[in-house]
Structures are given as C-alpha cells and as structure tokens.
Amino acid sequence: MLVKTYGSSVFGIEATIITVEVNVNKGIGYHLVGLPDNAVKESSFRIAAALDNNKFRLPGKKITINMAPADLRKEGSAYDLTIAMGILTASGQIKSKELSEYIIMGELSLDGSLQPIKGALPIAIKAREEGFKGIILPKQNAKEAAIVNDIKVYGVENIKEVIDFFEETKELTATIIDTRKEFYKELESPIYDFADVKGQEGIKRCMEIAAAGGHNIILVGPPGSGKTMLSKRLPGILPPMTLHEALETTKIHSVVGRVKENIGLMSQRPFRSPHHTISDVALVGGGTYPQPGEISLSHNGVLFLDELPEFKRSVLEVMRQPLEDREVTISRARFTVTYPSSFMLVASMNPSPGGYFNDPDAPVTSSPAEMQRYLGKISGPLLDRIDLHIEVTPVPFDKLSEERKGESSVEIRKRVIAARALQEKRFENDSSIHYNAQMEVKQLRAYCELDQESKLLLKKAMERLQLSARAYDRILKVSRTIADLENSVCIQPSHISEAIQYRSLDREGWLG
Template identity: 50%
Template sequence: MLSIIQSSALQGIDSYPVSVEVDLSSGLPSFDIVGLPDSAVKESRERVRTAVKNSGFSFPVKHITVNLAPADTRKEGASFDLPIALGILCASGVLKSGIADDYFVTGELSLDGSVRPVNGVLPMVYGARQNGIKKCLIPRENMDEAALVEGIEVYPVHNLKEITEHFLGKNKLSPYSVDVKTLFQKKQTSDLLDFAHVKGQENAKRAMEIAAAGGHNFLMIGPPGSGKTMLAKRLPSIMPDLTFEESIEITKIYSVAGLLRSKSSLIHARPFRSPHHTISASALTGGGRIPKPGEISLSHHGVLFLDELPEFQRGALEIMRQPLEDGQVTISRVNGTLTFPSDFMLVAAMNPCPCGYLGDGNKCHCSMNEIVKYNRKISGPLLDRIDIMVEMPGVTYEDLEGIESGEASSKIKRRVLKAHGIQLERYKKEGIYFNAQLSAAQIEKYCSLGTKEKDMLRNAFERLDLSARAYHKILKVARTVADLDGSENITLPHLAEVLQYRSLDRKYML
C-alpha cells in the first residue's frame, strides 16, 4: 500500500516541497530510503523503527521503500523522521490512507517516540502555505516560530502517539496561534547599551549618528582605550526600529542557522554581530558542504562589527567586497549554488599603527615600514567601500571628569528616526529604505548639487584623488546629513562635513 506525506527541505533561507512516499509490499523485510538522502536521513530508519515500536505500534515486517521526491535534490537532516513514521502508519493500516493529505509534517523523532525540534521551521511553514497547505504538524518546541505564519493552522505535537490519537479521533489536537502584530510590538530594547555612558568623542558620536540615519559603513581609527568598541556596541540603540517584514526576514535566517532561542520566536532588534579576528572566510560569508548563513548574513539589516580590522585574514576581508555592494552573497558548492541576503552595515575599528600609539613619542616606536605594512593589510578596494572614517584621539582626564554624562541614546535616536522618516517618504516608490542603498541613477535624481557645491566637490575630487565610488558615497552621506538637518537640498556645510570623513584613508593608508 502507498501513502504520501507532504514535507519540505531547505534551500538557503527558503524551502521547497518534498513528498515523502512510503510503499509497503510483500517480500523479504527491508527498509530502504531513496531520493538522495544524506547520512542523517539514512539513519532515520533506526530512529523511526524504534520510535514506532516504543509508541505501542507493531512495525510492519514487509519490504518498505521510502522515496523523497524530487529525487534529484539531496536531502539532509533529521526533519523527515516524523513524516516517514506517519507514512508507515498510514501505509500499514494503523491510520486511514490519505488522512494526512491536507497536512504539512516535519520533525525529528527520539527513540521513545517523542518529537524533537528542527531548524528552519519558519521558512518551511511559509513554503507550505504558499503551496496551498492549510494545516501543519510541527514539534511543540517550534510552535511559536511556526505560528508567525498567518493563514495556516499550526498543530504542535509532543510525541508520535499524540498524532495517531488525533487522526483516530480519540484525542484531537488543538491549533496553536499567537497575535503576531502584538508579539512584534513587544520590543526588547532594555538590554541595549546607552550613549549617555560615553564621555568625550563628540565628533565620533556625530559621525555614528549620520551612519545610523543613512545606513552607512563606518570606520574608527584611534589608539587603544579611546572608546571605539564602546561606541560600536551602542550603535544599535540609535538605529531605526525593524519593520515587521525585516523582522521576519532576519528570523528566517536565524531559524535556518539554528540560532533562535526557545522563548524568542521573533527577532525584535537589529542584529549586532562581532566575530573574532581569527574567523575564516567561510565562517564570515557562509559555508559547509551544504552552505549555512555566515556572519554577514546573520548581520542582515543590522551591524557587523569588525574590531582590530587589520588583524583579520586578508582573504576574509576581501570576500566582503561583493556583498557590501550587492546586499547578498552567493556561495557555490558541489551540491549547488545558494544566495543568502547580506544587507548589513559594516562598522570597523583599528589602531593607527601596530602598537596603537602613533604620534606618541614616549609610547610608539614603530618604524615607517611597520606602519605602512600594518595599514596596507586593508586593501584600497575594501577601504573605498567605507562611507565614513573618523579619527578618535585618546580621551583626556578632563573629558572623563569634566562632563557629567553624554547625550542619551533616546535623544540621538529621535533625530535619527526623523531623518529616516524623510528617507522612507522620499523612497516609498523606489523600494529602498536608506540613503546608503541609492543606485547611481537614483543619486542623480535625489542628490543634486548647486553650482557652489559642485565646485567644492570637484576640487575635493581632484585634490584627494577620489574614485567614482567615493564620489557617489560622498553624495549619499551628504544627503543623510541634509536629512538630519531637515534640509531639502545639499548645501556647502553639509558637503564640507562629509568631506572630512573621506580624508583619513589618505593620511593612514600610505
């Protein structure tokens, strides 16, 4: 007898439907799984066999063939355990054939028949809804995640016996639902660090406010202890709040990566990722035999902070050049090519020289060759993709004792939100949300300059030997400065402020 259970598999951060076809026939007892299963899927034979027996059912002594269609795509993971077990129960007559045709099923089985959680439930349930399925059976621990998808009934299950009793009508399962909009509105911002604790470095704070308002990449150069890391960690506290669509997109990525906390089904705050400088290129961009999201994808719609930038492997840094431009990263492996979103804000910090105290005759003894070698670890093409560069001098005793507290993040965020609101209104028909996302054609439309402003930019372009990319980035940042000022046009003061953020690469990158 043949039974078919609907399930799905992951491909990047999306899913595709998989039909679990189970056939029982006469012959020597065997249990075969076909359809390009990996080792974890093949091992499900023993998990399913033992789980069915320990749930109080007789395992059929027949020739069992399980096909995972489509058969030309490799399947991985333990998420097919539950649909295989349910298919066997239907094919053996324990359950009525076709009784689960309207359900999407996924889950890993323990040997005692309990259902364990799996990764990627959110994109799986989204895919099931798009394919017209109205009901789904998912592990109880994944129920909050699955309930984020509207238009499909979510039935959380604890064990295999619960499912059979549900279909036999003995003990019907109740659908689980949450108010998604209410859940999204419960912002978790109490644990964010505040700019009020940062004393001094007003120029860097201003530059960081501009970066947050326009989504611009940001580089801080200064000696140890000048507050670079302290400022970077407080950046999320002034960034615009996530939209619901952004939150769902980030949650999909974290679901696939298995990083969703059990009690937090929805990502509320913009991600802030700070990998160590020993990270490999694959861990940064995503990799593995079947690629998983890397740090740049886990930073999607958020911040990727690279502290001690020159200490990172050059190959790892250079691999970010294309994602910084395109907002996505494409990874090719033998098993296929996957594309992950990676629209992140790069925030980096570095010392001006190997010892960090360049210009201090008492502390710095670095030779010119050492300084040049250190700074050249960062390539020109990567540096050209950074919008704002700020020099941060050491903090004096007077800065620490003379100022009671810095400006609170809440005040800075109000200005950022006002400028971001202007951008949302301006680009509502363009499909972008920040000035940093402007294309070359859009720059011409929204970043026009007057005669005096053009003369200033022409002189700066020639004196600083800027590239075409740097030219466009200056206009984008100037547009953000004008938005913070509430100005419709980019004026000389706006342009002058931005140009000072493009001179440090000529000072340090010899």
C-alpha cells in the same frame, strides 16, 4: 499499501515541499530512495526504537520509501516523524484520512520525544502557500512557525501525541501568536545606551550620520578609546525594523537554527561580531550544502569586525561584492543560492601593530613605515566601500569622571527616524532603495545636486586627496544624509565639508 505524507526541505531561505511515499508490501527489506544524506538514511534506527518504545513496531515486511522530488538532495534528521507516520499508516497500525493535509516535521529521539528542527518559519510559509490545513512540528519551534497567519500550527512533544491526534483520540491545541504584539513588544528597549558613553561627542555624531543613512563606518584609534563600546550601541539608534524586515531577518536565522526558543519574531536588529579567525565561507556563507554566513545573519542589522587588519585578507576581499550588491550568491555545479545581505559594516582597528599613534609618550610606539605596512593589510577597494573613516582618540580624565550623562540612544534615534522618513519619501517610487547608502548613480544625479561653491570644494578635495570615483560617490551620499539630519532640501557647502572630513584614511599623512 501506499501512503503519502508531506515534509519540507529548505533550499537557501525558501522551502520546498517534499512528498514522502511509503509502500509496505510482501517481502523483507528497508529501502530509502530520493537522494537522502546519511542523517536521513540513519532515520530507520531512530524510528524503529521510537516506535518500539511507544508500543508500535517497524513492520517486518518490504518497506520502500521514496522522497520526491528525487533529484533534490534531502539532508538532516527532520524527516524522522514524516517517515514514521507514513510507515505506521501504510502498515495499518493507525488509520487517518487527514494525514495528507498536514506538513509533518521533527527529529525523533529513541523514546519518541521530538527534537527541534531548522527552518520552521520558511516551512510554515510554504505550507500556507501550498494550501495545507496545518503543520505539525516540535513544540520548541511552534512559536516561530505560528508567526505565519491562516494556518494551524501544532507544537508536539512526542510521537504518541501525533498518533493520537490523527486517530482522533486526543485533541492538539494550536499555537496562536499575535504577530504585531510580538513584534512591538521589545522595540523601545535598546540593550546598550549611548548615555553610558563619556565624551566622544564627535564620534557619536558620526554614528548618528551612519545610522541615518545606513552608511558603513570604520573607527581607527588606540586601545581603550571606546571603539567597541560605541559600535555595540549603534543598533540602538537605528530605526526599528518594519514587520517585513523582521520576518525576513527571522527567516534567515530560522534556516540555521539560530532563533531562540520561545521567541517567535525577531524585533531587535541583529548585531554580529565574528572573531578575526573566521573563514571566508563562514563569513559569506557556503559549504557543501550552502548555509547563510555572518553577513546574511547581519541582514537588516550590523556586522562588526573588530581589529580589521587581523582578519585574513581573503576573508575581507570576499566582502567587496556583497557590500555593493547587498546580496551574496553561492554557486555550485547543479544549483545557485542567493542570500540577502543588506547590512551596515562597522569596523574598528588600531592605527599600528603597537596600537598607538605616533606619540613619543605612548607606551608602545611604531614608526610611520610600520603603521603604513599595518594599514596596507586592508585593500584600497575595500576602504573605498566604507563611507565614514573616523579617528577615535582616548577620552581625557575630566570627561571620564563627569557625573553628567550623555544624550540617550532614544533621543538620537528620534533624529535618525526623522531623517530616514525623508529618505523613504524620496525613494518611494523605487522599491530597491530605502536609504541614502543604497543610492546608485541615477539617484545621486537626481538628489545630490551641488551649487558652484560645493563643486569647487569637492574638486579641491578630490585633487588633493587623490580620491577615487567611488570615494566621490561616498562623499555625496554622506553629505545628503547630513543635509537630511538638518532637514535641508539642498546640500550645502558645510555638508560637503563635513563629509570630506570623514575620509581620514584617504588623506596622505593622516597620522600626523
């Protein structure tokens, strides 16, 4: 008897329907075809034990299982439940007319209980698109999949519940999520608050500009000056994610199984802080079966690289293209996968191997030559792609001991949201651009016109600092953001002047 059940495979961040054809006939043998990997091949042992422990059996006949399309690689253990239900129906142990109307996914334990799977959200989206009645998957993934409307999502704990459901001896309760309520629940509660930061008013201003325009930023300063503390608070002043951004972000985290249990939709912007020993594949994504890397997991959020010169040069260089294109493409001989990677890069570093500026009173000093050699680990083209270069100095005792709290993240965020609203209106006819950092040459010419005084100021800076054409574009983008924060239609000389100040690493002898 031939029976078809349906599962799904995640390719990139999109799902593909997999048809599992199970044929039970006279003879002996278990044949699994359709490009399964080792985890799928081993499913027969898990299925046999799970059925046996639930008073069913693996039939002693010739079982042929085909996973179509047969030219697409199937990987992982999530097909256990799909195959098991096909075997039970094809061997006549259960009867069901509705089996083909559901996507069925789950990894089986030997006692028949189900383990969570990866990619539940894109699988649910695909199931709805293909017109399936519902999706059956492990209970741990139910809230994640239930974000998708207009499809029934059943979370189950063991295979017996699934068998009883299809034999109509037991009802399953569909998981229902109010997506908008889930989304707005945690929006107004930043984990880290700028009010906790003593002093550093100038750096807070830079962070506000970076958040308002989506600009990349690098902080340079000695140990203990507050670089990490400031960076961790940046997501708290970014505008709340839109529902579309939240879905897109959750989708990427779902593919790698990083969505926390019992959390349906990610409402907080991601903040990723990989260790400096990370490999280039782990950062940008890839592998034999490509997976998203840290830059894609940071999509719509912040990627924080602490101690930038300690990262391998090859790791930093592979970021150059994603920083420009805001997506990363991983190519293999037979296929190509593209992951979105529109993130804000926040980097921090010490100015020298010893960690301190050229200060005779510092506990560890380095010569200017050593400092330049240390900074030389970061390539010019990468620095060009960072809009704001900021020097961070230690906070004096009188500031640290102040009782007065600084401005809160909520107050700063209000100004950032107002500036972003201006940018949304400005770029409303261009679906690929949402904030100033994303502007291309065409938009720069249209929205960053300068008066004569501003042009002369920028010309002097270009000649004196020997800035590249990319750095010129960066200054225009930052000055546009500063103007937006002041609700100014035109870019003023003061805006250009402030933007030039944020190119510290372009200045010869910036260490003094």
